[in-house]
Amino acid sequence: LIYGFLKYDTELCRFNSSDLKDIEYVYSEYYNRVEFLRFSSRVDWYTGYTEFGLREANIANNDTDRLTRRRMMKQHYCLQHVHMWYKNALNRTMTPEAVLTSTAPSGGSQRLFTCSTFGFFPRSISISWTINQQPHTSEVSSTDTLPDGDWLYQAHSQLSYSPRFRDRVSCWVEHAALRDALEVPWEPVSHGDRNKIAIGISGSVLGLVLALSGVLYYCKRRKVPVWCRLSVM
Incomplete structure (x- = not known):
């Protein structure tokens, strides 16, 4: 019972760097959850906090x-x-993933831009905004850094803005795991949408070419007048 519940010792290492001079070693003895004796490397001797602890400190010193x-x-x-x-x-870092999205609220002229960062460590992170490469701070709101699970974090920042033609809206992410600030530009049309548009146009052109070729082939096989082929062309 003495060492299991009433009497116990603790050893602590307090530090702000891995240099020996920045480390404090603390040894404490407790009885019934009351600290009665402590050794700290800062003062380099024992200190008593109760009558019994004062006697023990004098003996130890x-x-x-x-x-x-x-x-x-x-x-x-x-x-x-x-x-x-x-x-x-403490030196472990995880690079943040960043995504910039935008929505157009119904009945409003301003778009709501949201810059979301996920899966980063350590906790401290900075998210800022630029418009046409110029810092922009008005109409900006940010969330607190939130736990993302597995010691990782997430953070979000929002910007309300009415973009003009050719405006370049970007969010910038600064974090200990990044060598340089990460720019995440807003793309009015996503890469996926661009690919769909390009595929659609290509398909339409190909269909038109095949249709014209079929008509020309039909005119030639049927020996129709030249005006048929010319009208098709």
Whole structure:
């Protein structure tokens, strides 16, 4: 019961970089969920927080071997784990996927542009807008960064704007996983729609050519007058 519930110890490593000078090792002892003794590498000795803890701190600070062993834990315990965290978690990045869509609300002249980013890590991200390569900040709203599952995040930004002919509307995404800011331009006609239009035109032209060829062949086989062939042409 003593070590399972009433009495327990904790070891913490606080850090803002993987350099040893930026790491703090903290060892604490608790009794009935009350911390009574702490060693911090910042102050480099034991501190007591209760009457019993003050007595224990005085004993520990006068025990050279015990104090030396605790001081060594900053390098032996923290440094190894901090490097592991930086390698496997803190330095991990995932590149955001970005999509720009637009809708025309009924009864309104302004289009609603939505720039959506998904699947990125770490959490911090910046989404901005340009019109004809000039920064644009009015009529812009953004959501908070939201969890996307599996430690990844998503964020969205919206712009209300009435585009003119040949206006270039783009959203820009800046993130730690990107070497440079990512531009996502708005395309009034998507690549898929362009392909459908091109295929439709090609099919119409091909059908017209085949129809004309069939008529000419018919006129020639039937030995119809020249005016038939000329009228078809």
